Amino acid sequence: MAKATFQKPKGTADLYGQNVLAWQKIEQQARLIFSRYGYGEIRTPIFESFDLFSRSAGDTSDVVTKEMYDFFDKGDRHMALRPEGTAGVVRAFVENKLFGPEHEKPYKTFYMGPMFRYERPQAGRFRQFHQIGVEAFGSTEPSLDAEVITMVVKFLDSLGLKDLKVALNTLGDQESRAAYRQALIDYLKPHEAELSKDSQVRLEKNPLRVLDSKDKNDQVIVQGAPTIFDYLSEESKAHFEAVKGFLNDLGIQYEIDPAMVRGLDYYNNTIFEVMTTDPDLKGAATIAGGGRYSGLVEEFGGPETPGIGFGLGVERLIALLTAQNQLNLKASGLDFYLAHIGDASQALTLELATKLRDLGFSADLDFAGRSVKAQFKTANRRQARFVITIGDEEVATKQVKVKDMVTGKQAAMDLSKMDEQIEDVMAELVAEEAE
RNA sequence: GCGGUAGUGGUGAAGUGGUUAACACACUGGUUUGUGGAUCCAGCAUGCGAGGGUUCGAUCCCCUUCUACCGCCCCA
Structure with a gap:
């Protein structure tokens, strides 16, 4: 042991033996359920140009400014290990012209694999973690929103996950959002001094973020804030209503959460998170998050194409399933x-x-x-x-x-x-x- | 990036500035030599994350570093 020893990189994990059983089951179940919904697998590189991610996530986001696992390769290219799945999939969608007429519309695809974020590891959070995600391109139909949400729920159900809650919200379209953003700033500015330090920063950078502040005093202030629903365009309003209607028809339980926000700029209209109400797992409450987006495909040089998708964290899912004792998997005995x-x-x-x-x-x-x-x-x-x-x-x-x-x-x-x-x-x- | 806690064998762990680092589980062997899950017996850490320092002497004190865990930011 006095010899130089090696340790796995910070925030990574070795999976073997009993542990991989859960992974295999989850991946198998995802493939099964997603294919039933008509989603085919896509495998994209684990690293891409740094700019791909910074462009899709916005230059000021935390992911880009401090969490990107980036490096320069021997050709002095600025590369990054993918921090999430969507950017690579969109890039592949454009590069391979999957918007072409010979491809089914919407183009429905799913992926699974490791993602990387350079950050301090802690509860349910790693530098290399794994996501299973889905993207569907080329349709703005609210029924597609409902299908995607339903599919996540069915997938998690199939694994035996309990205490599930779908939180639903809408960000409206560009105009709705811009108007709401301004209204929020107008409301919060007079309270600026009372806000927590974090929220004061958020007010400048991303005022919507103030809405889901954990600070108790912030929450009180936020309660009186205007909601997005007052600023929704007719179209966005209709879209949201339709999504809710379909979910009701399908019997999917959800809760409207006006305070829920998604970090990235390209989201619009429907956004959702799947979380657990299990009180023992506060640190890993949200397992899946997603929503509609627009502008991304154009950003990467493709035709104007709407998208919707979600990503879910496998480690968190496993932590939850384990806590709920749903992973009593045994390796089968020998014949x-x-x-x-x-x-x-x-x-x-x-x-x-x-x-x-x-x-x-x-x-x-x-x-x-x-x-x-x-x-x-x-x-x-x-x-x-x-x-x-x-x-x-x-x-x-x-x-x-x-x-x-x-x-x-x-x-x-x-x-x-x-x-x-x-x-x-x-x-x-x-x-x-x-x- | 900031703050806090911890680091002893395959595992869970006890322990103290000073002869052989408890105990349990697991594992291996044995209990009359080709048959299992029980019992019993035996074996199993020249070393206490790594590197320095203090000391006559450190696993136990100090420093550095690495890693894990918890909290903040953010998020899966």
């Missing part, structure tokens, strides 16, 4: 464990294991030259259903013993006729157990 006695039987044992695997069974054997007793202990720990014992005797007779680890019963099996006998032998042993 066969092969115990061999002595070196002479090793070749036959390996051969037999391979044959069983070819037949579709899971099988494993000892590679440490341990005693039969120890091998049986291992078989037990591995939850092997059957143990086949192979020693000199078996090598000579070409007949092995198959032991049912549940009943303790043993049966003989001819190796030469294993293909035909194996099922019968298993059935016979299992049948005895049922008696």
Whole structure:
């Protein structure tokens, strides 16, 4: 240990053994549900030009100014590890001309993978974290908003997540938003001195942010603030009403949260977050967030194309599922464990294991030259259903013993006729157990 | 980026300025030599995150650093 040792980079994690089971289940479930909704997977690079992200997120946002994991490559290009998924997907959408006539509209796609943010790790927050996200381009229909929201909810439901809450809000279109922003400033300015220091800064940079301040005094002031609903254009109002109507029809529970804001500039109209009301997980309450956006595709050189999407944090999801005890996943036990006695039987044992695997069974054997007793202990720990014992005797007779680890019963099996006998032998042993 | 707490074996952990760093779990071996989950026995940290310093002597005191965790900012 005095040797130089390596540690994983700050804010990253190694996942193995029991832990990956949850990841596999979540990813599998996402693929399954999303494909049912007509979303196909897209895989984009993990790093892109720094400008791609700074352009999409806005130069003043925290993500760009202090959280970007950026570097200069050997060609002196300013690159960044993707802090979120949307920018890369939009870039790919434009670059590959997925807006073309041969592609379905809306173009519905999903992605999953690691994202990076250079920040201080803490509860449910890492430098490398993972998101599963969805984007749909080319439709402004409110039914699409409803579909996307429904899909997240169904996905999380399918994992057994409890205490879910969909918070819904609208930011209106450009004009609504600009008008509201001004109204908010007009309202807050006279209170500026009473606001918390953080909110005073927010008032300058992004007044909407003041709305979801955690400061108690701020919250009191905010209560008297005008709401976006008074500044919504007819179109935005109609859109929002339609979304709510569809969600009602679909039986999706939601709550209007006028204080909810999304950080990035390109959001408009519907925005939503999926959170948990589980009080034990305040630090990781929001699991998914998303909404409608416009202007992004044009920003990257594509035709004017509206988009809607969401991203969800896998680590947070897992933390939640774990807290709610929904991840009692077990690696499945072995079908066969092969115990061999002595070196002479090793070749036959390996051969037999391979044959069983070819037949579709899971099988494993000892590679440490341990005693039969120890091998049986291992078989037990591995939850092997059957143990086949192979020693000199078996090598000579070409007949092995198959032991049912549940009943303790043993049966003989001819190796030469294993293909035909194996099922019968298993059935016979299992049948005895049922008696 | 700022503030706080912590860092002992595979795991959970006790511990003290000074001979062999508790205990438990796990693991390995054994309990008459080719058969499991119980019991019992035995083994299992030349080292207490790393690097310096104080001291006759430090895992225990000081400094630096790394990492984890908590809070702020922000967010998934």
